Amino acid sequence: xxxxxxFGSLERFLGILIEHFGGAFPVWLAPTQVTIVPIADxxxxxxxxxxxxxxxxxxxxxxxxxxxxxxxxxxxxxxQKIPYVLVLGDRELDAKTASVRQLGGExxxxxxxxxxxxxxxxxxD
Numbered sequence: 001x002x003x004x005x006x007f008g009s010l011e012r013f014l015g016i017l018i019e020h021f022g023g024a025f026p027v028w029l030a031p032t033q034v035t036i037v038p039i040a041d042x043x044x045x046x047x048x049x050x051x052x053x054x055x056x057x058x059x060x061x062x063x064x065x066x067x068x069x070x071x072x073x074x075x076x077x078x079x080q081k082i083p084y085v086l087v088l089g090d091r092e093l094d095a096k097t098a099s100v101r102q103l104g105g106e107x108x109x110x111x112x113x114x115x116x117x118x119x120x121x122x123x124x125d
Contacts, residue, residue: 037088039090050113
């Protein structure tokens with residue numbers, strides 16, 4: 001008799017992946033690759049514009065538009081082990097850029113949207 005347990009082996013494989021990466025998946029495997037954190041409610045429209053631009057480039061993105069403080073939003077993204085966090089404030093809105101932070105707390109500085117798309121796409125390869 002041949003025994004097949006496709007779902008069992010898939011579950012074991014996913015368990016091994018989660019254990020191996022400690023939940024911090026590489027960019028290409030992460031369910032959410034980027035979280036956008038607007039500093040204030042007035043930045044929400046720009047945050048959704050940025051999200052649309054990233055989604056057009058097949059980047060999995062979420063916008064944290066809750067009424068929480070910015071630090072709480074960034075902390076949540078770090079706890080969820082999201083590879084990139086984009087912080088948007090008045091300066092970023094005026095210049096049509098975003099402040100980029102990588103998982104682990106590394107600040108990559110302020111980048112234009114096309115550079116961000118290129119950075120994340122190259123990280124996904």
